[in-house]
Amino acid sequence: MIETFYDVMRRQGITRRSFLKYCSLTAAAMGLGPSFAPKIAYAMETKPRIPVLWLHGLECTCCSESFIRSAHPLAKDVILSMISLDYDSLIMAAAGHQAESIIDEIIEKYKGNYILACEGNPGLDQDKTGGMSCIVGGKPFTDQLLRVAKDAKAIISWGSCASWGCVQAAKPNPTGATPIHKVPGIGNAPIIKVPGCPPIAEVMTGVVTYMLTFDRLPTLDRQGRPLMFYSQRIHDKCYRRSHFDAGQFVEKFDDEAARKGYCLYKMGCKGPTTYNACSTIRWNGGLSFPIQAGHPCIGCSEDGFWDKGSFYDRMTSIDHFGIEANADQVGIAATAAVGVGVAAHAAASAVKRAQQKGDQEQ
């Protein structure tokens, strides 16, 4: 008999009152409305927990660091304790063959009924650099990933590494780091992307809770991100938005406008192009988020954010031209060239016309 979530919580000394609070909080975080809190509670009391295998590829463990700092202590205790029971090489107590054998055991015992949570991505071009990297238990991480993915019920791509590739996939991507959904042979398990570098802790626990309690995937957008956390831009709910609409901007760090907390748009803020929940859920227990701390959003949850030029430019560079230039630099150069051409052509036309008139008069 597998324990339910509720059993695990009670075993950890969590009161029923605290448990119900957690259910309400999770329902609110997922935008489900108060009527869903009892449903979450019911699901957690009755459903057997689903095993989660948490793999680590090329990454920096910032997703795990974020996850274990989930604001609500219950979310961390409940979800982390439950999934660490199975496999997470970063924080599990077991090591070596014992740890690796858990994977085989889970795959065999819960075939097609466990969740693969992948933090980081595999480097597929190991041959290119003539070396080997990301070896887990003596084998390439790619092997472990493909083996676990084959029989998984669903795959969660934790963070920008697994979702988009992130820094190791930035140009020139020497190891061929490839996001999970683009790995050949990854299989047909649905993939949920939870991008961010790292993702917000409450977003991570929210996604896991939703999947475990409702036994289905959260609604995803076209790019595979859960709508409940990635349907709006940072800009849409930014508390500095009124300064944007008013036309009040920080021109440089530590100017008067920066001290007054004006909009960071001119400092290269990517809030208007970044889908994430930072401006609503915020970080570290709702304490703050980058913009609140006076730094522009760098767009860490967007595809290829490392390769879009400076974090501090509003108009980012275009690398298709082989030179570092933004849309205005390209546009002004082209327009100037056309303008000079037009002027020269007009002058030549005038000369020609004068010549023709001269010819006619002769």
Next chain:
Amino acid sequence: MTTKPNAEHLEPAVYVYEAPLRLWHWINALSVTVLALTGWFIASPLPTMPGEAIDNYLMGYIRFAHFAAAYIFAVGFLFRIYWAFVGNHHARQIFLPSIFNKEWWCGVLHELKWYLFLTKEPRKYLGHNPMATLAMHLMLVWGTVFLIITGFALYGEGTGMGSWQYTLFSSWVIPLFGQSQDVHTWHHLGMWYIVIFAIIHIYVAIREDIMSRQSMISTMISGWRMFKDVRDTEDKR
């Protein structure tokens, strides 16, 4: 084709551009001007406004002007497509360049020679000359389509998921380009594409008005094409 003798100049004149098409041309010119200017200030905002945020709405007004002009631009373009069906055959010209016609390409080449001062006289056309048709098709028509699609995709991000702008445009355009920032960049480049078209378009219209064998600027105002000689046109129908 309607023709009337021009008493003063003894030249034939032909009614080429019907009133709705002329109206579209000037409204479009105005909306493009507003869009390019406001678009520039959205990407590179004006210096900070003094006072409290509640007393200012400059960026809001600039964006409103951009969106309002964009709707006029888009609806105008839809009307222009409609007019290509119901208007006279000149109204169809910029949508359907005769790219499979060898004679037409010879016309493009001849026009190129004319602009490179390699030929003494331009050919005479009722409608657009082949090179003008090609430029308008490639730059104006497709530039407009590109700007409308990317523009609505960016606008849909603000109206939010579930809005028709998001469903029809943002939902597929943004993943197609990679991410929202790329769409911003390409939309911005699209603006320069149209600006370059406008510079060439205005220059050539003025130049041809002076140097070619037919009227240009007054035609887009009155609708009547006037000619400086009585010989046949290339595209007489």
